[in-house]
Amino acid sequence: GRPTMLGVLGGGQLGRMFVHAAQALGYETVVLDPDRHSPAGRISHHFIEAGYRDPDGLRELAARAQAITTEFENVPAESLAELARNRPVAPPAECVAIAQDRVREKAHFARCAARAAQAPSGPGGVAPAPYAVIETEVDLSAVPDALLPGILKTARMGYDGKGQARVTTPQELAAAWQDLGAVPCVLEKMLPLAQECSVIVARGRDGAMVHLPVQRNLHRGGILAVTEVYEQNLPPALAAQALAAAKSVADGLHYVGVLCVEFFVLQDGSLVVNEIAPRPHNSGHYSQNACDV
Numbered sequence: 001g002r003p004t005m006l007g008v009l010g011g012g013q014l015g016r017m018f019v020h021a022a023q024a025l026g027y028e029t030v031v032l033d034p035d036r037h038s039p040a041g042r043i044s045h046h047f048i049e050a051g052y053r054d055p056d057g058l059r060e061l062a063a064r065a066q067a068i069t070t071e072f073e074n075v076p077a078e079s080l081a082e083l084a085r086n087r088p089v090a091p092p093a094e095c096v097a098i099a100q101d102r103v104r105e106k107a108h109f110a111r112c113a114a115r116a117a118q119a120p121s122g123p124g125g126v127a128p129a130p131y132a133v134i135e136t137e138v139d140l141s142a143v144p145d146a147l148l149p150g151i152l153k154t155a156r157m158g159y160d161g162k163g164q165a166r167v168t169t170p171q172e173l174a175a176a177w178q179d180l181g182a183v184p185c186v187l188e189k190m191l192p193l194a195q196e197c198s199v200i201v202a203r204g205r206d207g208a209m210v211h212l213p214v215q216r217n218l219h220r221g222g223i224l225a226v227t228e229v230y231e232q233n234l235p236p237a238l239a240a241q242a243l244a245a246a247k248s249v250a251d252g253l254h255y256v257g258v259l260c261v262e263f264f265v266l267q268d269g270s271l272v273v274n275e276i277a278p279r280p281h282n283s284g285h286y287s288q289n290a291c292d293v
Contacts, residue, residue: 003028005045007065007087009052009079010072011038014280017288018071019044030064032057040071052079062086069257073099073278074157090205090257091278098253099278102155102186103133109273112248123237126245126263126271130189140174147189152176155184162222166190192267196274197234198227199246200260200284209247212291214239215283217262227283229290234265241271249276260284 006022008015011033019029019040030046031038041047046064050057052075061068067088070080073096080093098104109128116125132143134152152173154163165176167187177185196219201211216233218226234242246261253259260281262274287293 004066005030005064007032007061007068008040009068009070009075011035011040012072013039015040015071016043017280018069030061032061052076058082070096071279091259092254092256095253095255096278099276100156102153103184105275106131106186108252109249112245112252116245116248123241123244125248126241126273129191129272132187134177134187135184140177143170143173143187147187148173149190150187151190152180152185152187154180155186191264191272193264194267195265196262197242197265198260198262198281198283199242200258200281201246201250202258203250203255205256207251209250211243211246212284212287214242217283224282227286229286238265238269238271245271245273249273
């Protein structure tokens with residue numbers, strides 16, 4: 001019979017890597033993307049030129065693909081939910097929805113950290129940076145001084161450092177919130193960062209998890225520039241804590257698929273969880289040629 005066909009929403013570089021990996025394993029692929037020159041669309045067996053909310057495009061994707069994923073976290077979660085009515089979809093729409101909303105994402109991190117704090121042993125939980133949610137003028141006036149200086153981030157549609165402003169005073173905070181359109185935002189306390197690291201896990205429907213080694217990352221201008229993966233790239237206790245926290249975040253979401261959890265290492269050696277990417281992640285690219293997975 002014909003090989004199984006796998007579908008992917010999004011035709012960017014991560015989609016291209018997914019398509020190459022799927023083809024190497026003997027699968028056929030179908031890519032849906034609004035751009036007819038998308039990198040993944042050009043190499044896929046099938047390409048559907050359509051927007052991520054286009055009902056006809058989504059119907060065709062579900063008709064062709066036996067299972068569907070996404071390579072891009074700003075694909076509408078509703079589209080994933082729609083596809084999931086007829087096909088296995090991973091990651092789940094609900095996980096993507098949480099990753100798309102910093103308010104929900106931070107609340108999830110805080111819950112996971114609190115749960116870990118109740119565990120009798122283990123490396124301990126990892127909390128997000130101290131933060132406040134700003135959705136109204138009242139929220140704005142209630143922000144505690146202890147959160148300044150801070151970074152104001154839009155709750156939705158920010159990536160690679162976009163939709164952010166550094167603020168040092170209540171006046172700057174108010175002005176920055178207006179500049180960002182007075183949309184729902186999260187204000188995070190500015191912390192003394194030493195470095196950044198990430199953990200990539202893959203979790204199955206049965207809850208089994210595998211992971212790559214903890215990656216130490218260097219960003220330039222908000223974009224990942226260098227990933228270092230070698231023995232003792234981070235103190236072993238810190239790496240163990242990051243790994244345990246990443247698994248706890250994936251478990252708490254009932255996640256299925258590949259998930260990256262990004263962390264800050266502070267100057268005092270403690271860890272803070274920053275954000276999740278519900279997809280393959282740039283900090284794992286080395287694994288294509290450097291690993292036997």
